[in-house]
Amino acid sequence: MAGVTRWTGREAGLLRKAMRKTGKAFAELVGVNPRQIPRWEGRGETLELSLANQAALDTVLAQADPAVQQRFATLLTERAAVEQDERAEELLRRDTRTSRHPVDGKLMTVVDEGIYLSGPDSRSVWLEPYRIDVYPTTNADYERFVSATGHRSPRHWSAGRCPDDLVTHPVVWVTWHDATAYARWAGKTLPTAQQWEKAARGPRGRLYPWGNDPTAAKCNVSETGIDATTPVSRYQSGVSPYGAFDLCGNVWEWCSTEEQPGSGRYELKGSAFTSPFERTTPSLQNAANATMQDNDTGFRCVSPP
Incomplete structure (x- = not known):
């Protein structure tokens, strides 16, 4: 699949869910302190990760099984749809x-x-x-x-x-x-x-x-x-x-x-x-x-x- 343009805490959290890993296991894959994972996910899109962490996540995603990559793509799409549904409905109600x-x-x-x-x-x-x-x-x-x-x-x-x-x-x-x-x-x-x-x-x-x-x-x-x-x-x-x-x-x-x-x-x-x-x-x-x-x-x- 295509890579992620900009990794934030949100995308990192979705990748962890797609891999079905605990915070500790996911931290070991990425090469960060396990305490970082809940911080990333808690701050979501407000936290843009460092370039080193973004590169590490690029590697983890690229090396993941196709089933994991597909789950990650689905989670990204579903999250975007949920966020847009309310706005879309409001715009359509006004039309x-x-x-x-x-x-x-x-x-x-x-x-x-x-x-x-x-x-x-x-x-x-x-x-x-x-x-x-x-x-x-x-x-x-x-x-x-x-x-x-x-x-x-x-x-x-x-x-x-x-x-x-x-x-x-x-x-x-x-x-x-x-x-x-x-x-x-x-x-x-x-x-x-x-x-x-x-x-x-x-x-x-x-x-x-x-x-x-x-x-x-x-x-x-x-x-x-x-x-x-x-x-x-x-x-x-x-x-x-x-x-x-x-x-x-x-x-x-x-x-x-x-x-x-x-x-x-x-x-x-x-x-x-x-x-x-x-x-x-x-x-x-x-x-x-x-x-x-x-x-x-x-x-x-x-x-x-």
Whole structure:
């Protein structure tokens, strides 16, 4: 995984937890007095460690087992998401475009009617107004659907239940048919490829939701080194002009648009944590068979305004 840019007491504490070490055992690995560890963790982000200690922690992380590195990346991501959730919710509450859907309770944002610049050639396309989910459908959202309808659960759930550590992550291992069934239950539909693209690019044809700068740090793609889904509210700096999250990276999203009429293949948008950043542009075209399911494919829904 990628290294830590700046080690503070917070990151050191998360690494210790990921390694499942006592303070004494962790201190021996880092080469510091055991009394330092509770001090580091107690001061958290307010304590930037010395350069020597930062170098020692770099070495400990680099030499750790892949399972430890993955746990550390997950802990970092979950902590960031928790810290940002409250701020994100407050900002969304202030946004008059957002409201909660009466069936599945998801936040939705309004995309106004009008022309937007579509596709790699930025041609002008008119769309009627609609609402789109602010976040992709999460495992928690999908679990309510499964409980209400008896629909089959995704293959990565244990005993038909959503894993506790993935509640706020986008649901994956869902086919186009699964996504359509959820949308029908919620009184929504899957977005057309054009609806999805306008929500991501805005009316003026941005290359990315945040603008035209190719910044991989604004989304969960392969360059981040996380190699897994992340909570849907994680990347606030990558939000679209309409306030929608995760329209680049994290998971590919099913659309209702067929690649060719009658082909049984439907468009996918947005790229995923498995994708190189060069494939994140919302204008990019991708498609798959309706029965395809994978660990990097999910969806979000739209409804009338």
